[in-house]
Amino acid sequence: MTKPNHHIFADGELSRNESTLRIDTLDGETKYLPVESVDSLYLHGQIDFNTRALGLLNDHGVPVHVFGWKDYYKGSYLPKRGQVSGNTVVEQVRAYDDKRRLRIAHQVIEASIHNMRANIRYYSSRKGDFSTTLDKLSELKERVTSTETIDNLRAVEGNARKQYYRCFDTILREPFALERREYNPPSNEANALVSFLNGMVYTTCVSAIRKTALDPTVGFVHEPGERRFTLSLDIADIFKPILADRLVFRLVNRQQITVDDFESDLDGCLLTEDGRLTVLQEYEETLDRTIEHPRLNRKVSFKTLVQTDVYSLKKHLLTGEPYQATERWW
Amino acid sequence: MSTGDRIDEYTQEEREIGTRPATPVTGLMVQYYHVCERELWFMSRGIDIDRETTNIQRGTHVDETSYQDSRRSFMIGNRIQLDLLDSGAVMEIKVSSTLEKPARMQLLFYLWFLKYVYDIEKDGVLAYPTERKRESVRLDERATAEVERTIIGILDLVAEETPPELSKKPYCDSCLYQDLCWM
Numbered sequence: 001m002t003k004p005n006h007h008i009f010a011d012g013e014l015s016r017n018e019s020t021l022r023i024d025t026l027d028g029e030t031k032y033l034p035v036e037s038v039d040s041l042y043l044h045g046q047i048d049f050n051t052r053a054l055g056l057l058n059d060h061g062v063p064v065h066v067f068g069w070k071d072y073y074k075g076s077y078l079p080k081r082g083q084v085s086g087n088t089v090v091e092q093v094r095a096y097d098d099k100r101r102l103r104i105a106h107q108v109i110e111a112s113i114h115n116m117r118a119n120i121r122y123y124s125s126r127k128g129d130f131s132t133t134l135d136k137l138s139e140l141k142e143r144v145t146s147t148e149t150i151d152n153l154r155a156v157e158g159n160a161r162k163q164y165y166r167c168f169d170t171i172l173r174e175p176f177a178l179e180r181r182e183y184n185p186p187s188n189e190a191n192a193l194v195s196f197l198n199g200m201v202y203t204t205c206v207s208a209i210r211k212t213a214l215d216p217t218v219g220f221v222h223e224p225g226e227r228r229f230t231l232s233l234d235i236a237d238i239f240k241p242i243l244a245d246r247l248v249f250r251l252v253n254r255q256q257i258t259v260d261d262f263e264s265d266l267d268g269c270l271l272t273e274d275g276r277l278t279v280l281q282e283y284e285e286t287l288d289r290t291i292e293h294p295r296l297n298r299k300v301s302f303k304t305l306v307q308t309d310v311y312s313l314k315k316h317l318l319t320g321e322p323y324q325a326t327e328r329w330w
Numbered sequence: 331m332s333t334g335d336r337i338d339e340y341t342q343e344e345r346e347i348g349t350r351p352a353t354p355v356t357g358l359m360v361q362y363y364h365v366c367e368r369e370l371w372f373m374s375r376g377i378d379i380d381r382e383t384t385n386i387q388r389g390t391h392v393d394e395t396s397y398q399d400s401r402r403s404f405m406i407g408n409r410i411q412l413d414l415l416d417s418g419a420v421m422e423i424k425v426s427s428t429l430e431k432p433a434r435m436q437l438l439f440y441l442w443f444l445k446y447v448y449d450i451e452k453d454g455v456l457a458y459p460t461e462r463k464r465e466s467v468r469l470d471e472r473a474t475a476e477v478e479r480t481i482i483g484i485l486d487l488v489a490e491e492t493p494p495e496l497s498k499k500p501y502c503d504s505c506l507y508q509d510l511c512w513m
Contacts, residue, residue, distance in 0.1 A: 085376035213376065295512045297503060304509070312513035318375055319493050324513065 002303045003039040004288065007280055009273065014049040016056045035060045039303075040207045044071060044276070063210055065203045070270045073199045078210055085213035091317040092218050102153075104220040104313070104323055106144050108234050109157045111325030113141040115241035116164040118328040123249070128170045136163050154221065157237070164241075173253045185268025189259055192269045193251070193279070197244035198236070200283050205232040205239065208306045212314050235313075238325050239306055247286055251279065291330045336485070337478045344407070344447045353488050354409055355481055360439040363484050364432035369507050370484065371493040383506060392425045396459040406448075412440045414452075419466075420444070421455045427463060429501070430456075434467055435480060441469040442477040 008014070012025035021033040035056055041064045054077060057064060064077040095101060117137040124130040140160045147153045161181075168178040168190065178190040186192040206229055209216045219230030221237065251257040261275030271279065287303040300308070309326045316323035343351040353374075362370035401413045401421055413421045422437040437454045444450040454467035469477075487494070502508055 087375060088377070296508060308509045308513045311510045314377070315510055315513065318377055321493075 002288075002301055002307070003037055005040045005042060005284060006033060006038045007042040007044060007284075008047060009044045009277065011046040012048070014043070014047050014053050016050075016052040019056070021053065021056065035062060038062050040065060040203070042203070042280075043067065061211075063207050065206070071196065071276055073203070076203065076206055078206075088213040088314065088318060089215050089218075092215055095317050096218055096220060096224070100317075101220050102148065102150065104316070105150055105153050105234075106147075107323050107325040108221050108238060109153055109160075110141055110144050111327045112157060112237045112241070113137055113144070113160045114327040115238065116160060116245075117141070119241050119245055119249075120164065120167050122246075123167070123171045128167075130167055130170075133163050133167055136160075150221065157221070168248075171249050171253075173255070175259060176252045185266075186270070187267075188269050189262045190248070190252070192262055192271055193248050193257065194244065196271055196276070196279060197247060197283060198240055200280070201240050201243045202228075202232055202236045204243070204287065204303065204306055205229075205235040205310075208303075208310045209235070211307065212310055214310065214314055214317075235306065235309060238309065242305075242326075242328060243283070243286055243302060247279075247282055251282060256282065294329065333478065333482055336482055340481060340485075341446050344443075353485050355439070355484050356409055357412070357436045357439055359484055360477075360480055361432045361436040363480055363487070364435050365429060365501075366499060366505070366507075367487055367494045368496070368511065369505065371487060371490065372507055372510065374488040377510065385504065386506070389425050392459060393423050396423050396457070397421070406443070410440065410443055415455065419453045419455045421457055423457050423459060425458070425460055427458045427461060435477070437467050438469055438473050438477050439480065441467070442474060445469060 008023060010023070010025035010027070010029075012023060015022050015024070017032065019035070021035050021038075023031045023033060025031075038060070039062070041057065041062055043064060044067045054064075057077075058079040061079045063079060066074040066076065068074040095104065117134060120130045120133055120137065124134060137160055140156055140163070143156055144153065147156055165178055165181045172178070172190060176190045177188065178194070179188065181194070182188075182191050183195045186195045206216060209229070209231055214231060216229035216231045218224050219232075219234040222230035222233045224230050256278055257275060261272050261278065262269050263272055264270075288301050290299040290301045291305075292298075293300045293305075293308075296308075305326055312325075313323050315321055340351055340355075343349050344354075359370055359373070362373060397415075400416045403411060403413050405411050413423070415421050420437065420440050422433060422440070424433045427433075433456055437456055441452055441454050444452050451469075454469075455464055456467050457464045467473075496511060502511070505511070
Protein backbone atom coordinates (compact mmCIF):
# COMPACT_ATOMS: atom_id res chain seq x y z
CA MET A 1 0.00 0.00 0.00
CA THR A 2 2.75 2.47 0.86
CA LYS A 3 5.12 3.76 -1.76
CA PRO A 4 8.89 3.80 -1.30
CA ASN A 5 10.92 6.92 -0.57
CA HIS A 6 13.53 7.95 -3.10
CA HIS A 7 16.96 9.35 -2.26
CA ILE A 8 19.14 11.30 -4.67
CA PHE A 9 22.78 11.48 -3.67
CA ALA A 10 24.33 12.74 -6.89
CA ASP A 11 24.88 16.38 -7.73
CA GLY A 12 22.93 17.59 -10.72
CA GLU A 13 19.61 18.82 -11.93
CA LEU A 14 16.09 17.75 -11.19
CA SER A 15 13.54 18.69 -13.81
CA ARG A 16 10.14 17.83 -15.12
CA ASN A 17 9.96 15.76 -18.28
CA GLU A 18 6.39 15.58 -19.54
CA SER A 19 4.67 13.99 -16.59
CA THR A 20 7.62 12.41 -14.94
CA LEU A 21 10.78 13.48 -13.12
CA ARG A 22 14.15 13.60 -14.81
CA ILE A 23 17.48 13.67 -13.05
CA ASP A 24 20.62 14.74 -14.93
CA THR A 25 23.69 14.16 -12.83
CA LEU A 26 26.90 16.09 -13.20
CA ASP A 27 28.71 12.97 -14.37
CA GLY A 28 26.48 12.90 -17.43
CA GLU A 29 23.89 10.32 -16.48
CA THR A 30 20.18 10.82 -17.06
CA LYS A 31 17.59 8.99 -15.03
CA TYR A 32 13.83 9.08 -15.06
CA LEU A 33 11.85 8.71 -11.90
CA PRO A 34 8.12 7.95 -12.18
CA VAL A 35 6.64 10.53 -9.86
CA GLU A 36 3.60 8.43 -9.00
CA SER A 37 5.78 5.77 -7.42
CA VAL A 38 7.50 8.07 -4.93
CA ASP A 39 6.26 8.67 -1.41
CA SER A 40 8.84 11.28 -0.38
CA LEU A 41 11.90 12.57 -2.22
CA TYR A 42 15.17 13.11 -0.38
CA LEU A 43 17.84 15.36 -1.87
CA HIS A 44 21.28 14.71 -0.40
CA GLY A 45 23.46 16.19 -3.14
CA GLN A 46 23.65 19.62 -4.68
CA ILE A 47 20.56 19.68 -6.83
CA ASP A 48 19.22 22.42 -9.06
CA PHE A 49 15.51 22.37 -9.57
CA ASN A 50 12.84 24.70 -10.82
CA THR A 51 9.21 25.43 -10.16
CA ARG A 52 8.09 23.10 -12.93
CA ALA A 53 9.65 20.18 -11.14
CA LEU A 54 8.17 21.33 -7.84
CA GLY A 55 4.80 21.72 -9.54
CA LEU A 56 4.82 18.11 -10.65
CA LEU A 57 5.86 16.94 -7.18
CA ASN A 58 3.10 19.12 -5.79
CA ASP A 59 0.51 17.57 -8.12
CA HIS A 60 1.41 14.14 -6.82
CA GLY A 61 1.63 15.21 -3.20
CA VAL A 62 5.31 14.28 -2.90
CA PRO A 63 7.19 16.11 -0.12
CA VAL A 64 10.87 16.94 -0.75
CA HIS A 65 13.31 16.81 2.15
CA VAL A 66 16.51 18.72 1.54
CA PHE A 67 19.84 17.97 3.18
CA GLY A 68 22.85 20.23 3.05
CA TRP A 69 26.50 20.00 3.94
CA LYS A 70 27.36 16.72 5.64
CA ASP A 71 23.71 15.78 5.38
CA TYR A 72 22.45 18.23 7.91
CA TYR A 73 18.71 18.51 7.54
CA LYS A 74 17.96 21.79 5.82
CA GLY A 75 14.21 21.69 5.48
CA SER A 76 11.31 20.34 3.51
CA TYR A 77 9.35 21.51 0.53
CA LEU A 78 5.85 20.35 1.32
CA PRO A 79 3.21 19.99 -1.37
CA LYS A 80 0.12 22.07 -1.21
CA ARG A 81 -2.19 20.53 1.33
CA GLY A 82 -4.38 17.88 -0.22
CA GLN A 83 -6.05 17.71 3.13
CA VAL A 84 -7.42 20.94 4.38
CA SER A 85 -9.77 20.84 7.24
CA GLY A 86 -10.33 23.84 9.43
CA ASN A 87 -11.97 21.89 12.22
CA THR A 88 -9.02 19.51 12.45
CA VAL A 89 -6.68 22.41 13.17
CA VAL A 90 -9.17 24.06 15.50
CA GLU A 91 -9.58 20.83 17.48
CA GLN A 92 -5.82 20.28 17.53
CA VAL A 93 -5.22 23.69 19.06
CA ARG A 94 -8.13 23.29 21.47
CA ALA A 95 -6.70 19.96 22.60
CA TYR A 96 -3.36 21.66 23.18
CA ASP A 97 -5.11 24.11 25.44
CA ASP A 98 -7.33 21.79 27.44
CA LYS A 99 -6.91 18.66 29.49
CA ARG A 100 -6.52 16.55 26.39
CA ARG A 101 -2.93 17.79 26.00
CA LEU A 102 -1.72 16.00 29.11
CA ARG A 103 -3.47 12.78 28.16
CA ILE A 104 -2.01 12.79 24.66
CA ALA A 105 1.41 13.56 26.14
CA HIS A 106 0.97 10.62 28.54
CA GLN A 107 0.28 8.34 25.60
CA VAL A 108 3.32 9.58 23.67
CA ILE A 109 5.74 9.24 26.58
CA GLU A 110 4.35 5.88 27.69
CA ALA A 111 4.73 4.47 24.20
CA SER A 112 8.17 5.99 23.89
CA ILE A 113 9.34 4.40 27.15
CA HIS A 114 7.65 1.12 26.25
CA ASN A 115 9.52 1.03 22.95
CA MET A 116 12.85 1.87 24.58
CA ARG A 117 12.25 -0.90 27.07
CA ALA A 118 11.40 -3.38 24.32
CA ASN A 119 14.83 -2.75 22.78
CA ILE A 120 16.63 -3.23 26.07
CA ARG A 121 14.64 -6.37 26.80
CA TYR A 122 15.67 -7.80 23.44
CA TYR A 123 19.34 -7.37 24.27
CA SER A 124 19.02 -8.32 27.93
CA SER A 125 20.92 -11.58 28.62
CA ARG A 126 22.16 -11.46 25.01
CA LYS A 127 24.49 -8.58 25.69
CA GLY A 128 24.47 -8.25 29.44
CA ASP A 129 22.25 -7.99 32.44
CA PHE A 130 19.93 -5.05 31.99
CA SER A 131 17.41 -6.02 34.65
CA THR A 132 18.03 -2.86 36.67
CA THR A 133 17.34 -0.66 33.64
CA LEU A 134 14.29 -2.74 32.72
CA ASP A 135 12.84 -2.27 36.19
CA LYS A 136 13.66 1.41 36.18
CA LEU A 137 11.96 1.90 32.80
CA SER A 138 8.84 0.05 33.96
CA GLU A 139 8.72 2.22 37.02
CA LEU A 140 9.12 5.41 34.98
CA LYS A 141 6.40 4.29 32.60
CA GLU A 142 4.07 3.79 35.53
CA ARG A 143 4.98 7.18 36.94
CA VAL A 144 3.75 8.83 33.72
CA THR A 145 0.05 8.43 34.58
CA SER A 146 0.40 10.29 37.85
CA THR A 147 2.53 13.07 36.37
CA GLU A 148 0.33 16.11 36.07
CA THR A 149 2.41 18.72 34.29
CA ILE A 150 4.09 18.68 30.91
CA ASP A 151 7.39 19.86 32.40
CA ASN A 152 7.49 17.00 34.89
CA LEU A 153 6.47 14.64 32.14
CA ARG A 154 9.39 15.74 30.02
CA ALA A 155 11.64 15.17 33.02
CA VAL A 156 10.35 11.59 33.33
CA GLU A 157 10.98 11.09 29.62
CA GLY A 158 14.46 12.58 29.86
CA ASN A 159 15.24 10.35 32.81
CA ALA A 160 14.06 7.27 30.88
CA ARG A 161 16.12 8.20 27.87
CA LYS A 162 19.22 8.63 30.03
CA GLN A 163 18.75 5.16 31.54
CA TYR A 164 18.17 3.80 28.08
CA TYR A 165 21.18 5.39 26.40
CA ARG A 166 23.36 4.12 29.22
CA CYS A 167 22.84 0.56 27.90
CA PHE A 168 24.02 1.47 24.41
CA ASP A 169 27.72 1.09 25.23
CA THR A 170 27.14 -2.49 26.33
CA ILE A 171 24.96 -3.36 23.36
CA LEU A 172 27.21 -1.79 20.71
CA ARG A 173 30.19 -3.75 19.47
CA GLU A 174 33.50 -2.09 20.23
CA PRO A 175 34.94 0.40 19.43
CA PHE A 176 31.51 2.05 19.18
CA ALA A 177 30.39 3.80 22.33
CA LEU A 178 27.83 6.48 22.93
CA GLU A 179 29.24 7.55 26.30
CA ARG A 180 26.89 10.50 26.43
CA ARG A 181 24.21 11.47 24.00
CA GLU A 182 25.58 14.54 22.24
CA TYR A 183 24.54 16.38 19.13
CA ASN A 184 25.16 19.67 17.36
CA PRO A 185 27.60 18.37 16.35
CA PRO A 186 27.75 14.69 17.37
CA SER A 187 30.95 14.00 19.28
CA ASN A 188 31.63 10.41 18.23
CA GLU A 189 30.58 7.71 15.77
CA ALA A 190 27.71 6.29 17.79
CA ASN A 191 26.25 9.75 18.39
CA ALA A 192 26.63 10.58 14.71
CA LEU A 193 24.74 7.45 13.73
CA VAL A 194 21.95 8.02 16.25
CA SER A 195 21.63 11.67 15.20
CA PHE A 196 21.51 10.86 11.52
CA LEU A 197 18.82 8.23 11.96
CA ASN A 198 16.79 10.35 14.36
CA GLY A 199 16.75 12.97 11.63
CA MET A 200 15.40 10.40 9.21
CA VAL A 201 12.66 9.35 11.63
CA TYR A 202 11.74 13.00 12.00
CA THR A 203 11.31 13.43 8.22
CA THR A 204 9.30 10.20 8.06
CA CYS A 205 6.93 11.71 10.62
CA VAL A 206 6.80 15.03 8.72
CA SER A 207 5.66 13.13 5.62
CA ALA A 208 3.06 11.13 7.55
CA ILE A 209 1.59 14.20 9.22
CA ARG A 210 1.42 15.95 5.86
CA LYS A 211 -0.97 13.25 4.67
CA THR A 212 -3.49 14.45 7.22
CA ALA A 213 -4.86 17.91 7.86
CA LEU A 214 -3.03 18.12 11.20
CA ASP A 215 -0.79 21.13 11.76
CA PRO A 216 2.78 19.88 12.16
CA THR A 217 3.82 22.82 14.34
CA VAL A 218 1.43 22.16 17.20
CA GLY A 219 2.87 19.37 19.33
CA PHE A 220 1.66 18.12 22.68
CA VAL A 221 4.83 17.08 24.50
CA HIS A 222 7.14 19.56 22.82
CA GLU A 223 6.30 23.25 23.08
CA PRO A 224 5.07 24.79 19.83
CA GLY A 225 7.50 27.67 20.36
CA GLU A 226 10.36 25.63 19.00
CA ARG A 227 11.49 26.25 15.47
CA ARG A 228 10.87 22.74 14.31
CA PHE A 229 7.68 20.84 13.61
CA THR A 230 6.93 19.93 17.19
CA LEU A 231 4.18 17.44 16.36
CA SER A 232 6.74 15.55 14.27
CA LEU A 233 9.09 15.58 17.26
CA ASP A 234 6.34 14.07 19.42
CA ILE A 235 5.57 11.27 16.99
CA ALA A 236 9.28 10.74 16.28
CA ASP A 237 9.89 10.06 20.00
CA ILE A 238 7.54 7.08 19.78
CA PHE A 239 9.27 5.65 16.72
CA LYS A 240 12.96 6.38 17.35
CA PRO A 241 13.51 3.15 19.31
CA ILE A 242 11.68 1.13 16.65
CA LEU A 243 13.05 2.71 13.49
CA ALA A 244 16.41 4.22 14.48
CA ASP A 245 17.96 2.67 17.59
CA ARG A 246 17.34 -0.95 16.69
CA LEU A 247 18.94 -0.23 13.33
CA VAL A 248 21.96 1.40 15.01
CA PHE A 249 22.55 -1.79 16.99
CA ARG A 250 22.19 -3.99 13.95
CA LEU A 251 24.40 -1.92 11.66
CA VAL A 252 27.18 -1.74 14.23
CA ASN A 253 27.00 -5.27 15.56
CA ARG A 254 26.90 -6.87 12.12
CA GLN A 255 29.73 -4.56 11.13
CA GLN A 256 27.79 -3.17 8.19
CA ILE A 257 29.02 0.13 9.50
CA THR A 258 32.53 0.52 10.86
CA VAL A 259 34.50 3.47 12.17
CA ASP A 260 35.87 3.90 8.64
CA ASP A 261 32.41 5.10 7.62
CA PHE A 262 32.85 8.25 9.68
CA GLU A 263 35.04 11.27 9.43
CA SER A 264 35.98 13.50 12.27
CA ASP A 265 36.98 17.02 11.69
CA LEU A 266 36.87 20.28 13.54
CA ASP A 267 34.95 19.32 16.64
CA GLY A 268 32.46 16.82 15.30
CA CYS A 269 32.02 13.40 13.82
CA LEU A 270 29.83 12.59 10.83
CA LEU A 271 29.03 9.75 8.46
CA THR A 272 30.89 9.62 5.16
CA GLU A 273 28.90 9.53 1.95
CA ASP A 274 29.36 5.76 1.65
CA GLY A 275 28.29 5.40 5.24
CA ARG A 276 25.15 7.41 4.69
CA LEU A 277 24.31 5.30 1.66
CA THR A 278 24.53 2.08 3.65
CA VAL A 279 22.54 3.50 6.53
CA LEU A 280 19.79 4.90 4.32
CA GLN A 281 19.42 1.69 2.38
CA GLU A 282 18.92 -0.20 5.63
CA TYR A 283 16.62 2.50 6.96
CA GLU A 284 14.38 2.22 3.91
CA GLU A 285 14.31 -1.55 4.30
CA THR A 286 13.29 -1.09 7.90
CA LEU A 287 10.42 1.16 6.83
CA ASP A 288 9.25 -1.51 4.39
CA ARG A 289 9.45 -4.34 6.88
CA THR A 290 5.99 -5.66 7.70
CA ILE A 291 4.27 -7.14 10.71
CA GLU A 292 0.82 -8.56 11.28
CA HIS A 293 -1.43 -5.91 12.78
CA PRO A 294 -3.91 -7.31 15.31
CA ARG A 295 -6.61 -4.68 14.81
CA LEU A 296 -6.27 -4.15 11.08
CA ASN A 297 -6.14 -7.86 10.30
CA ARG A 298 -3.39 -7.49 7.76
CA LYS A 299 0.31 -7.05 7.45
CA VAL A 300 1.44 -3.45 7.68
CA SER A 301 4.84 -1.90 7.07
CA PHE A 302 6.66 0.12 9.72
CA LYS A 303 6.04 3.14 7.54
CA THR A 304 2.29 2.47 7.65
CA LEU A 305 2.55 2.19 11.43
CA VAL A 306 3.76 5.78 11.59
CA GLN A 307 0.85 6.79 9.39
CA THR A 308 -1.74 4.90 11.44
CA ASP A 309 -0.35 6.43 14.63
CA VAL A 310 -0.97 9.89 13.18
CA TYR A 311 -4.46 8.81 12.03
CA SER A 312 -5.20 7.59 15.53
CA LEU A 313 -4.23 10.97 16.96
CA LYS A 314 -6.32 12.80 14.40
CA LYS A 315 -9.29 10.57 15.09
CA HIS A 316 -8.91 11.18 18.80
CA LEU A 317 -8.93 14.95 18.27
CA LEU A 318 -12.05 14.87 16.13
CA THR A 319 -14.13 12.15 17.70
CA GLY A 320 -12.89 11.69 21.24
CA GLU A 321 -12.15 8.02 20.59
CA PRO A 322 -8.93 7.13 22.43
CA TYR A 323 -5.52 7.86 20.91
CA GLN A 324 -3.35 4.78 20.95
CA ALA A 325 0.31 5.64 20.51
CA THR A 326 2.18 2.76 18.89
CA GLU A 327 3.72 0.39 21.42
CA ARG A 328 5.79 -2.45 20.05
CA TRP A 329 3.66 -5.59 20.39
CA TRP A 330 5.70 -7.97 18.26
CA MET B 331 -41.40 18.34 12.69
CA SER B 332 -42.62 15.42 10.62
CA THR B 333 -40.47 13.74 8.03
CA GLY B 334 -42.60 15.13 5.24
CA ASP B 335 -42.19 18.70 6.50
CA ARG B 336 -38.46 18.31 6.76
CA ILE B 337 -38.27 17.03 3.20
CA ASP B 338 -40.44 19.90 1.98
CA GLU B 339 -38.19 22.35 3.76
CA TYR B 340 -35.08 20.71 2.32
CA THR B 341 -36.48 20.72 -1.21
CA GLN B 342 -37.47 24.35 -0.84
CA GLU B 343 -33.95 25.35 0.21
CA GLU B 344 -32.53 23.51 -2.78
CA ARG B 345 -35.01 25.17 -5.15
CA GLU B 346 -34.48 28.73 -4.14
CA ILE B 347 -31.73 30.43 -6.01
CA GLY B 348 -29.06 31.80 -3.71
CA THR B 349 -29.90 29.62 -0.72
CA ARG B 350 -28.38 26.35 0.25
CA PRO B 351 -29.40 23.78 2.83
CA ALA B 352 -27.33 23.81 6.01
CA THR B 353 -26.20 20.29 5.11
CA PRO B 354 -26.23 19.88 1.34
CA VAL B 355 -26.71 16.20 0.57
CA THR B 356 -24.64 14.73 -2.27
CA GLY B 357 -24.79 11.48 -4.21
CA LEU B 358 -21.62 10.30 -2.51
CA MET B 359 -23.17 10.92 0.91
CA VAL B 360 -26.22 8.86 -0.08
CA GLN B 361 -23.96 6.05 -1.16
CA TYR B 362 -21.88 6.21 2.03
CA TYR B 363 -25.02 6.29 4.16
CA HIS B 364 -26.02 2.90 2.80
CA VAL B 365 -22.49 1.46 2.94
CA CYS B 366 -21.34 2.63 6.35
CA GLU B 367 -22.71 5.43 8.51
CA ARG B 368 -19.37 5.84 10.23
CA GLU B 369 -17.68 6.49 6.92
CA LEU B 370 -20.29 9.14 6.16
CA TRP B 371 -19.74 10.81 9.52
CA PHE B 372 -15.97 10.97 8.95
CA MET B 373 -16.45 12.36 5.48
CA SER B 374 -18.90 14.99 6.74
CA ARG B 375 -16.20 16.24 9.13
CA GLY B 376 -13.64 16.54 6.38
CA ILE B 377 -11.77 13.56 7.81
CA ASP B 378 -10.35 12.28 4.62
CA ILE B 379 -7.83 9.64 3.75
CA ASP B 380 -5.38 8.87 0.98
CA ARG B 381 -7.39 8.74 -2.23
CA GLU B 382 -4.51 7.55 -4.39
CA THR B 383 -5.13 3.88 -3.79
CA THR B 384 -5.47 1.39 -6.61
CA ASN B 385 -9.15 0.73 -5.90
CA ILE B 386 -10.05 4.39 -6.25
CA GLN B 387 -7.90 4.73 -9.35
CA ARG B 388 -9.57 1.69 -10.86
CA GLY B 389 -13.02 3.09 -10.15
CA THR B 390 -12.10 6.46 -11.66
CA HIS B 391 -10.60 4.76 -14.68
CA VAL B 392 -13.65 2.58 -15.31
CA ASP B 393 -15.89 5.60 -14.88
CA GLU B 394 -13.84 7.78 -17.23
CA THR B 395 -13.41 5.24 -19.98
CA SER B 396 -16.84 3.62 -20.20
CA TYR B 397 -19.55 4.54 -22.71
CA GLN B 398 -17.69 7.76 -23.50
CA ASP B 399 -19.48 8.19 -26.82
CA SER B 400 -23.00 8.01 -25.52
CA ARG B 401 -22.98 10.01 -22.30
CA ARG B 402 -22.24 13.49 -21.02
CA SER B 403 -21.44 14.74 -17.54
CA PHE B 404 -23.44 17.51 -15.94
CA MET B 405 -22.79 19.44 -12.79
CA ILE B 406 -25.97 20.65 -11.13
CA GLY B 407 -26.05 23.33 -8.47
CA ASN B 408 -22.27 23.10 -8.26
CA ARG B 409 -22.68 19.93 -6.28
CA ILE B 410 -24.60 17.15 -7.95
CA GLN B 411 -22.62 15.57 -10.75
CA LEU B 412 -24.41 13.11 -12.95
CA ASP B 413 -24.12 11.49 -16.34
CA LEU B 414 -26.83 11.70 -18.94
CA LEU B 415 -27.09 9.14 -21.72
CA ASP B 416 -28.10 10.11 -25.25
CA SER B 417 -31.41 8.43 -24.52
CA GLY B 418 -31.98 10.91 -21.71
CA ALA B 419 -31.57 8.43 -18.87
CA VAL B 420 -29.31 9.15 -15.91
CA MET B 421 -26.46 6.67 -15.69
CA GLU B 422 -24.41 5.65 -12.72
CA ILE B 423 -21.30 3.55 -13.37
CA LYS B 424 -19.75 1.22 -10.82
CA VAL B 425 -16.84 -1.19 -11.06
CA SER B 426 -18.66 -4.01 -9.35
CA SER B 427 -22.16 -4.93 -8.30
CA THR B 428 -21.19 -6.11 -4.81
CA LEU B 429 -22.54 -2.93 -3.23
CA GLU B 430 -25.68 -2.84 -5.32
CA LYS B 431 -28.02 -1.14 -2.88
CA PRO B 432 -25.82 1.88 -2.12
CA ALA B 433 -25.23 2.39 -5.86
CA ARG B 434 -28.94 2.18 -6.60
CA MET B 435 -29.76 4.62 -3.81
CA GLN B 436 -27.21 7.08 -5.16
CA LEU B 437 -28.83 6.91 -8.58
CA LEU B 438 -32.33 7.17 -7.10
CA PHE B 439 -31.22 10.25 -5.21
CA TYR B 440 -30.20 11.89 -8.50
CA LEU B 441 -33.60 11.01 -9.99
CA TRP B 442 -35.32 12.37 -6.89
CA PHE B 443 -33.26 15.55 -7.02
CA LEU B 444 -34.09 16.15 -10.68
CA LYS B 445 -37.76 15.51 -10.12
CA TYR B 446 -38.41 17.40 -6.90
CA VAL B 447 -35.92 20.23 -7.19
CA TYR B 448 -35.96 20.81 -10.93
CA ASP B 449 -39.25 19.21 -12.06
CA ILE B 450 -37.44 16.99 -14.52
CA GLU B 451 -38.47 13.35 -14.65
CA LYS B 452 -35.86 10.87 -15.78
CA ASP B 453 -35.22 7.16 -15.68
CA GLY B 454 -31.97 5.70 -14.51
CA VAL B 455 -29.48 3.08 -15.64
CA LEU B 456 -27.11 1.39 -13.28
CA ALA B 457 -24.13 0.05 -15.24
CA TYR B 458 -21.30 -2.30 -14.40
CA PRO B 459 -19.15 -2.19 -17.53
CA THR B 460 -16.58 -4.69 -16.26
CA GLU B 461 -19.38 -7.18 -15.61
CA ARG B 462 -21.21 -6.29 -18.84
CA LYS B 463 -24.31 -5.72 -16.81
CA ARG B 464 -26.94 -2.99 -16.77
CA GLU B 465 -30.17 -2.56 -14.96
CA SER B 466 -32.79 0.12 -15.21
CA VAL B 467 -33.88 2.03 -12.15
CA ARG B 468 -37.14 3.92 -11.71
CA LEU B 469 -38.19 6.37 -9.10
CA ASP B 470 -41.52 4.84 -8.03
CA GLU B 471 -43.42 5.66 -4.89
CA ARG B 472 -41.53 3.20 -2.74
CA ALA B 473 -38.18 4.42 -4.01
CA THR B 474 -39.19 8.04 -3.40
CA ALA B 475 -40.03 7.24 0.22
CA GLU B 476 -36.73 5.46 0.64
CA VAL B 477 -34.74 8.36 -0.81
CA GLU B 478 -36.52 10.75 1.54
CA ARG B 479 -35.85 8.54 4.55
CA THR B 480 -32.21 8.49 3.45
CA ILE B 481 -32.01 12.28 3.24
CA ILE B 482 -33.48 12.67 6.73
CA GLY B 483 -31.16 9.91 7.98
CA ILE B 484 -28.15 11.73 6.56
CA LEU B 485 -29.17 15.07 8.07
CA ASP B 486 -29.61 13.46 11.49
CA LEU B 487 -26.37 11.50 11.30
CA VAL B 488 -24.26 14.47 10.26
CA ALA B 489 -25.72 16.48 13.15
CA GLU B 490 -24.36 13.95 15.67
CA GLU B 491 -21.44 15.12 17.84
CA THR B 492 -19.63 11.80 17.70
CA PRO B 493 -19.32 9.16 14.99
CA PRO B 494 -21.46 5.98 15.09
CA GLU B 495 -19.73 3.22 17.01
CA LEU B 496 -17.30 0.80 15.39
CA SER B 497 -18.84 -2.30 13.94
CA LYS B 498 -17.16 -4.89 11.81
CA LYS B 499 -18.60 -5.21 8.32
CA PRO B 500 -17.59 -7.73 5.68
CA TYR B 501 -16.03 -5.04 3.53
CA CYS B 502 -14.12 -3.26 6.31
CA ASP B 503 -10.91 -4.92 5.11
CA SER B 504 -11.10 -3.16 1.78
CA CYS B 505 -12.31 0.19 3.07
CA LEU B 506 -10.16 3.28 2.69
CA TYR B 507 -11.02 4.36 6.20
CA GLN B 508 -9.92 1.15 7.91
CA ASP B 509 -6.62 2.65 9.09
CA LEU B 510 -8.53 5.48 10.67
CA CYS B 511 -11.44 3.46 12.00
CA TRP B 512 -9.67 0.63 13.70
CA MET B 513 -6.64 2.44 15.08
